[in-house]
Amino acid sequence: MGLFEKLFPRRPPDADPRAYFKTLTAYQPVYTTYRGGLYEMALTRAAIAAFARHCSKLHLEIVGDFRPELAPVLGQQPNPWMDASKFIARLATIYQVQNNAFIVPVEDAAGRLVGYYPVLPQQTSIREYGGAPYLQYEFWGGQRAAVELSRAGLLTQHQYEDDFFGADNRPMLPTLQVMRTQDEGIVNGIKNATTIRFLARLAANLKQKDIDAERKRFAKDNLEGNNTGVMMFDSKYADVKQIESTALVVNPKQQELIRESVFEYFGTNEKILTNTYTEDEWNAYYEGSIEPFAIQLSLVLTAMTFTPAEIAQGAGIIATANRLQYASNNTKLNIVTQLFDRGFLTHNMGLEIFNMPPVEDGDKYYIRKEYAEVSKLNTETDPTGTTEPKEGDNGDHTGDP
Structure with a gap:
């Protein structure tokens, strides 16, 4: 059994539903891959690769008590053919190049969700079968398959004309x-x-x-x-x-304008591409580019994995990143010092910020004991947990300001 048959083991009775799913816009819900050379140019590929490289460091985690068996799948091996880092990197690359990224469920023999796979179809359309919308894929090799829209994942950007799909990158063609x-x-x-x-x-x-x-x-x-x-x-x-041999070169100002055009389109800059950014520059790039992708990926995977009832009870999948790994040592030290003794971080959390291995029994929280609630400033708490007035205080505060 090939990869195609494993990813699409079951199909609707009519593999090619003829009716388009009715949408609110006048556009037919069809997305066709636009091969305009975006990934073939050195500068644009560098911008896309930088985005995918940083996205690949996101951590996919299960929230709630449902489907705990998927935790190692999301964290290590989303499908038998790629690990979590490759899965997210490929998804992020498709997302940047095509403005649409598709995820199909990997299921076992019983039809139970056991993984996720990013696909790159030549054309995708929303078709209706039995009153339900289906994502119908057509691949470069001529294969065709359909999966229920509710079971598939779809990430988009630059979505304007179509109710389902994002627009292509034609504005970058000039x-x-x-x-x-x-x-x-x-x-x-x-x-x-x-x-x-x-x-x-x-x-x-x-x-x-x-x-x-x-x-x-x-x-x-x-x-x-x-x-x-x-x-x-x-x-x-x-x-x-x-004849003096003088190689003709492009005007540096024109080169700079072109580079700025690419950087603005992809929301990046020279320092991100060359890994010379500061922590503030990284935080700006993370919030402007990485975080929106992480939020959308979290929501899409959550909808693919859990029922509405399970989601209402707190089930979900989140994509997180340790942004402090890019901070300076002084910033890391200040954060760990301030948060550890207030019970926000454990020993191992602090060690992780400094890229150090965890230690045994390092998952306990500690807090400084001299803190007290404002309403109990005139009382003391003994080891048994009871609260008594301080010495010299009769507990009567009538008339106190």
């Missing part, structure tokens, strides 16, 4: 064309600069075949077989000039 023209211009400029090295003007009018023959002779005698470093020519030539 920038991509300029980038490609830039690259071709640089290559051709270098080739041309190194092709013609001398310009010679003949003193007489010759036939074309004589000119070609003289060009070959002159090049052979003076450029190929000349070991003296001295070029000689007779009265056949009125003038011989050397």
Whole structure:
């Protein structure tokens, strides 16, 4: 059994429902992959790869008491073919390139959800069968399958025209064309600069075949077989000039405008791509790009995994990240010091912030004992837990301000 059959073991009786699911917009609910070269350009791929690389460090965790057996699946191996890091990275890459990312459930023989798989179809449409909407996939190899919309996952961005799907990246097409023209211009400029090295003007009018023959002779005698470093020519030539080889490059201001256009579109910057960001710059990138993806991924996986009743009782899947790993050591020290003695962090939580291994019995919470409630500032608590007035205090506070 191949991968396709494992991912789509059961299909609706009519594998190609003809009726489109009725939507509120005038657009048919169809998404077609747009191959505009977005992932083929170096700069745009770098922006996409940086996003996917950081998203791959998200942790998928189960919240609540339902489906605890899925905790290792989400945390380690969402499907038999990829680990959690690869799963999230591929999903994030598809999400950035296509603005639509699809997740299909991996089920066992009994039809029970046991994993998740990101798919990249050539075309997807919302079809109706038996009164229910289905996601119908058409893949590059010609395979076709459908799965209930309620069982599948769909992440989108730039969603405007369609009720289900996000728009493609056509607004980036002019920038991509300029980038490609830039690259071709640089290559051709270098080739041309190194092709013609001398310009010679003949003193007489010759036939074309004589000119070609003289060009070959002159090049052979003076450029190929000349070991003296001295070029000689007779009265056949009125003038011989050397061409300075200067490679043509694109205007730096134009290059900067193109880079800024890409950075603005993907919500990133030079420092994120080169891993030279500060903790404040990382936090801004996380909140602007990584966190929205993490929230949407959490909601989509939650809807795929749990029933509405289970979700109402607190069941869910969350995608979290240890953002403090990117903070400076001073920031980490201040946070751990302030939160540990207030009972917010354990020893092992503090060690994790510093990328250190946990210790035995390090999951206990501690709190400083000199803290007291404002309403009990004039009382003391003995080891038995009873509260008594302080010495010299009769407990009568009538008339106190």
